[in-house]
Amino acid sequence: MEPENRRTAGRRAGDSGTRAAILDAAREQFAAKGYDGASLRVIAASAGVDTGLIRHFYGSKDDLFDAALEIPQEFTQQLARAITGDPEHAGARLVETYLSLWENPASSGALLAIVRSAIVSDRAADRFQAMLTARFLADLAPYLGGGDGPARAAIAGAHLLGIAIARYVVRIGPMAEFDRATLIAWCAPTIQRYLTGPLD
Template identity: 40%
Template sequence: MTAPRGRGRRPGGVDTRAAIISAARGQFAAKGYDKASIRGIAREAGVDPALVHHYFAGKAQLFAETMEVSLDPVAIVGRVFAGDPARLGWRVVETFLLVWDAPERRQTLAALLRSSMTSDEGARVLREFLSREVFGRIAAATGVPDPELRGSLAGAQMLGLAVMRYILKVPALVDVPPEVIVERLGPVLQAHLVDTPATEG
């Protein structure tokens, strides 16, 4: 005998996926990234948590969907680590520029960044997401001391670049080829995320 479906539960389909994204957007806005849960999002959408996992690899990917950005944060972090650790800082910058320079994402990412600068709620959600899923995850995986500080410094560097290149559109940064930015900022990110500064004495 098949167990009856829970009250309010809906079957899979296009509308269900949209309902999950809508519920997630509301949960992230109300609770922030850290406190929103797959279980709570599923309850809000009227589906089983397993169905959320069927459509989305995890909370990070679901959050990206709520931003209407076609990217996978897990794949992005994986790309950063796929290579020589001595060049990790360069790959962080290169990957960041690849994500932002894509025409289909640039406008949406710029709008998200603008909203984070004018809305406390928007700033909190973006901050928690970047700290937990991107820069914090990279810093923690490299085994450096003070990973939260180092991840935050790396995030500050990259978001500062985003503001100057994509929001304020400073000509010197807009016109320069991406590989020049990678070579200039790569060592800085490497120092934040991998290399421990030498101590004097």
């Protein structure tokens, strides 16, 4: 009779838990090694499943890679909500919401994996760019009004991405050491200008 705690190959208990475990493992591997360096075998071992389950839930390695780099829609929806309301303080609300997503354990892991993958992999960078256009820019631009909404969203997004890379990925000097209130105070006026000020 097998010991009760022995892991068996195949389907883990609960499809949703299995899918999440595979996705978490994939994000870790793609973030660390890029698309070419990550293998389904290592991802499966890290998730505690066999490779057949990866194919069952996600199909090919390409499909798993796309899923691992997907920006959860609720992230961009929270950012979009941050710039509604009083336009004079939209910049501060957007920076605060953005930093809170990066510092929330429920969302920081996915964001780190997405950005790290984009840094080390051309394929990931292309995918990330496409998703930013489809999600971030598409969700924010309508709230900025006028024909320059997409441009405003793009430059604000580029600035915020640079902050995230310096603070959370590369951890450059003071950027990684500022408390959130200080960083908001420094960055909000510039983001505010991108959102509502003159662009020329």
